[in-house]
Amino acid sequence: MQPLDYCRDKAAASGSSFLAGFRFLPPEKRDAMTALYAYCRELDDVVDDCTDTGVAAVTLNWWRLELGKVFAADGVPEHPVMQALKPCVHTFGLPENELAQIIDGMDMDLTRARYNSFAELQTYCQCVAGVVGRLIARILGFQNPATLDYADTMGLALQLTNIIRDVGEDARMGRIYLPIEDLQRFEVPAADILHGRSSEAFARLMAFQIERARQTYREAVALLPAEDRRSQKSGLVMAAIYYALLREIELDGGGNVLKYKLAIPKPRKLRIALKTWIGGFRP
Numbered sequence: 001m002q003p004l005d006y007c008r009d010k011a012a013a014s015g016s017s018f019l020a021g022f023r024f025l026p027p028e029k030r031d032a033m034t035a036l037y038a039y040c041r042e043l044d045d046v047v048d049d050c051t052d053t054g055v056a057a058v059t060l061n062w063w064r065l066e067l068g069k070v071f072a073a074d075g076v077p078e079h080p081v082m083q084a085l086k087p088c089v090h091t092f093g094l095p096e097n098e099l100a101q102i103i104d105g106m107d108m109d110l111t112r113a114r115y116n117s118f119a120e121l122q123t124y125c126q127c128v129a130g131v132v133g134r135l136i137a138r139i140l141g142f143q144n145p146a147t148l149d150y151a152d153t154m155g156l157a158l159q160l161t162n163i164i165r166d167v168g169e170d171a172r173m174g175r176i177y178l179p180i181e182d183l184q185r186f187e188v189p190a191a192d193i194l195h196g197r198s199s200e201a202f203a204r205l206m207a208f209q210i211e212r213a214r215q216t217y218r219e220a221v222a223l224l225p226a227e228d229r230r231s232q233k234s235g236l237v238m239a240a241i242y243y244a245l246l247r248e249i250e251l252d253g254g255g256n257v258l259k260y261k262l263a264i265p266k267p268r269k270l271r272i273a274l275k276t277w278i279g280g281f282r283p
Contacts, residue, residue, distance in 0.1 A: 001080070002080075003035075003080035003081070003083035003084035004031055004034065004035065004084045006038070006080040006081065006084070007031075007034045007035050007037070007038035007080070007081055007084045008034055010037075010038040010041055010042070010081070011034050011037050011038060011041070014037075014041060022034075022234050022237075022238075023273070024233075024234055024237070024273075024277055025140075025234055028091070029092075029139055029140065031084075031088075032088040032091070032092055032139045033136070033139060034084075035081065035084040035085045035088050036085070036088070036094075036132070036135055036136070036139070038081045038084070039081050039082070039085055039099070039102070040102060040132060042063070042079070042081055043060070043063060043102055043103060043106045044106065046059045046060055046063070046106060047106050047109045047110060048173075053110045056110055057107070057110055060103055060106055060107060060110075063103055064100065064103055066078065066079055066082045067082070067096065067099055067100060067103070069082065069086075070082050070085055070086045070089055070096075070099075071089065071096045085099075088139070092138050092139045093138055094135055094138055094139070098131040098134055098135055099131075099135070101126070101127045101131045102127060102128060102131060102132065104127045105124060105127030105128035106128070108124050108127065109175075112124075113174055113175045113176065114175075114176055114180055114190075115177065115179050115180065116179065116180045116181060117179050117180070117181050118179045118181070118182070118212075120179070121177065121179050122156065124177075125155070125156050125159040125160070126152070126155075126156070128159060129155035129156060129158055129159035129162075130151075130152040130153075130155040130156055130159075131155070132155055133151035133152055133153075133154050133155030133156075133158075133235075134148050134151045134152060134155070136151065136235050137150070137151035137232060137235065140231050140232050140234060140235060141231045142225075142228045142231055142232065143225075143227050143228055143231075144225035144227055144228055146223065146225050147224065147225055147228045147232065149223050150220055150221075150223040150224040150225070150228075150232070151235070153216060153219050153220035153223055154217070154220035154221075154235065154239055156216055156220075157213055157216040157217045157219075157220050157239065157242070157243075158238070158239065158242050160209070160212065160213040160216060161213050161242045161243075161245060161246045163177045163178070163209075164206065164209050164210060164213060164246065164249055164257060165245060165249060165257060165261060165262060166257075166261065167193065167206075167257040167258060168196060168257050168258040168259060168260065168261065169261055171193050171194050171196065171258070172196075174194070176190055176193055176194070178193070178205070178209065182205060182208065182209070183205065186201050186202075186204050186205040186208065187201050188201050188202050188205050193258065196258045196259065197258075198255045198256070198258050198259070199255075202255050202258070203253065203254050203255035206249075206254035206255055206257065207250075207254050210246060210249065210250050210254060213246055214243075214246065214283060217239065217243055217246075217283035218283050220239070221236075221239075221281065221282070221283060224236075229280075233276075233277060233280075236276055236280065236281040237272070237273045237276045237277055237281070239281055239283075240272050240273075240275075240276040240281040241264060241269050241272050241273065243281070243283050244264055244268070244272055245262065245263070245264050248262050248264065249262055
């Protein structure tokens with residue numbers, strides 16, 4: 001199997017919305033997005049699938065070595081994902097430090113299960129999503145450096161949506177990404193979340209989280225320079241799909257994220273993608 005075929009299979013198996021907006025791209029950029037997604041997915045799987053944190057830490061260190069081989073002139077990565085990624089980092093100018101930050105975020109998942117404040121959570125989100133947004137922006141291409149600020153903020157919006165969607169799933173793994181200061185403000189005990197106990201207080205907490213995420217989408221779109229709206233259109237398609245998911249969670253009552261995980265059906269994703277490609281994204 002060729003390295004890129006491995007990445008395509010990895011992406012297809014996930015059913016993620018990540019690649020929905022990139023079907024409109026020319027092959028070289030679409031392949032780069034696929035390799036980037038597969039890289040993120042492999043790192044995420046280390047944290048989610050490895051029950052021994054010591055083994056997971058060693059595995060992440062191995063990925064750091066693989067990343068070094070990607071950027072070394074004579075480096076030969078072992079993993080097919082890194083073999084597929086190597087030509088992309090040169091073609092699209094993907095910085096090593098941004099790709100390494102994603103590994104830093106996975107390391108945080110091994111050592112932290114709670115965040116005291118939204119500011120602390122933002123630091124985590126920057127590693128696992130903000131830099132991914134920047135990498136996507138680089139692959140798509142831009143003229144104005146301010147587009148990277150847009151990418152940072154949109155990455156935060158997407159990660160906040162993931163956190164909201166996955167509250168119940170994360171709790172079953174002993175993790176709570178909602179800031180402790182927010183739990184205290186809305187008088188929601190952490191034990192209620194960990195044991196899947198919903199309440200009116202929890203519903204209010206989730207309404208607050210949803211509004212914060214919605215405002216972050218608006219801030220991101222406002223930051224996107226006019227001259228780069230066309231080149232970044234595929235990223236906006238992905239944002240529109242995630243925003244639709246946020247709206248579904250809100251319409252479902254917000255508090256039900258403890259019980260089940262909502263998703264946008266593939267036919268609807270395609271409709272949203274086409275609509276956004278033609279008419280843009282306005283949160």
